Amino acid sequence: MENSRRRSVNPTVGARAFLDGPYNPNTGLMGDGLRSGGHIPSSEPYTALGYAYLGNNGSGPTVAPAVLAVTGGNAIVDWVVVELRDNTTPTIVVANTPALVQCDGDVVANDGVSALTFTIAAGTYRVVMRHRNHLGVMTLNGVPIGASPTTVDFTSLATTTFGTNARKSVTGAFRRKACGRVMSPSTAR
Numbered sequence: 001m002e003n004s005r006r007r008s009v010n011p012t013v014g015a016r017a018f019l020d021g022p023y024n025p026n027t028g029l030m031g032d033g034l035r036s037g038g039h040i041p042s043s044e045p046y047t048a049l050g051y052a053y054l055g056n057n058g059s060g061p062t063v064a065p066a067v068l069a070v071t072g073g074n075a076i077v078d079w080v081v082v083e084l085r086d087n088t089t090p091t092i093v094v095a096n097t098p099a100l101v102q103c104d105g106d107v108v109a110n111d112g113v114s115a116l117t118f119t120i121a122a123g124t125y126r127v128v129m130r131h132r133n134h135l136g137v138m139t140l141n142g143v144p145i146g147a148s149p150t151t152v153d154f155t156s157l158a159t160t161t162f163g164t165n166a167r168k169s170v171t172g173a174f175r176r177k178a179c180g181r182v183m184s185p186s187t188a189r
Helices: none
Strands: 012-016 076-086 093-102 106-108 123-131 134-138 143-145 150-153 167-170 174-177 182-184
Antiparallel strands (some): 012 106, 093 106, 123 134
């Protein structure tokens, strides 16, 4: 892999994305019905669904009740997974971490405010965001990621993504991950 010879600087990613299901085009925000109804699990749910994390970035992170008490644009909508993939062979996941998505689309660490930090070498990676009820989305090209937070805005038309119709257009300006009942990594309905 092309990134293996670079020094580790704990690269950070600040991502943005809207989920189709809770998105409200009238407010430009996602609804937080899962949070307000007490349905967001306090620990990441993907391990129990069979998702495997690399290293110690995954299974086990929890979210404090104070994070779930936040309301407004920074209220938590749900857990997601962010992956960094090899730029040359994007089927290879080189790092991944559970994260939280907020009503305003910010994707943050389990403390509810921080960018996501990965324990790998700085380099150029494809960035992927996955959610259990939405189709995953991946950048079309590699993104240089280093010690300074790199923003990957999946809500922006300027961010190109892999595949055809990987995002759903909303009023021609915003893009969001399309809903889908995801059965396995290779099957969606």
